[in-house]
Amino acid sequence: METPELQLKLKVSCAEALWKLSRGSVSNSRKITETKGLLCLAKIVERESGELQFNCLMTIMEITAVAESNADLRRAAFKTNLPAAKAVLDQLLRVIQEENDPQLQIPAITNVKVATEAAVALGKFACPENFNCSEHSKAIIECDGVPPLMKLLRSGDQPQRQGLVLLCYLALNAGNSKALEQARALNALEGTARSVLAHHPELKDLFYRAMNHLTLYQAGAPLNRQSLAS
Known part of the structure; x- marks a missing residue:
């Protein structure tokens, strides 16, 4: 008879x-999704x-990454x-919400690492290349994901x-969201732009478009172009 430890090891x-x-x-990802694997x-x-939990989360992330380049x-x-x-x-939202829960912390796999991978996977749902990005972004916001x-x-x-990448996607797809306004998403982007772009200049266009989009919907919030200066 298999012990619980052996059963867990097999599942892992x-x-x-x-x-x-x-x-x-694509073929393996499709097989997983077609057999109720998700x-x-x-x-x-x-x-x-x-x-x-981490391995399953990484599987979800890989499937969403494949789906990003396959419309079907x-x-x-x-x-x-x-x-x-x-x-x-x-x-994915729950994992991010419970990122600081000490009961979920284990050696070698920190909660922030799990939450980061969850953010990556959610980003695949919300990125502009995803056919349903607007619907997914609204769903993330409606589920109190902000x-x-x-x-x-x-x-x-x-x-x-x-x-920040996920926040930019949400801003582009649902810039008129009250949740983004209440969370001061525009201020967050402006406040982190200089330091983040110094290490990740490839994000400059995404930051600018997201900030500009939020500005269009938030009265009295002129775009701080200086924060994007290189």
Whole structure:
């Protein structure tokens, strides 16, 4: 009879295998999504922790990355009205929200690392190349995803960068959102622009477009072009 420890080890190995198989593979990613794999992954992310949760999260990230370059997969698996897509969005947001929960912290896999990967995956949902980016962005905001995202911006370089990229996508797709205005998203972008762009100049155009878009919807908020000066 298998011990709980052996069962967990098997699950971790299977999740890691799915992660590797889905990386860069449209066919494998499609097989996972067509067999209700996304829904299963979302449930594991919800119920488990540690390495198993992380491997499942990385599998989701790889599938969303593949879907970014494959329109058929995006339309088939990531429509916001599909249970699997909604479950994945909910769990990615939950991971970011609970990033500082000490009960979820384990050696070698810090919560900020898990939250960063969640932000990367959410960014694939909200990026302009995604056919349903507007719907996904609105869903992220409606699920109270903005406050935990703003918290992620106060983390280290990599979490902050991924959080800012996601924030820019939300601004471009839902710039008139009250949640973004209440969270002072424009101020956050202006306040971090100089330091972030010094290390990631490739984000300058994305920052400028996002800030400009937010300015259009927020009265009395002139765009601070100086913050984008190189």
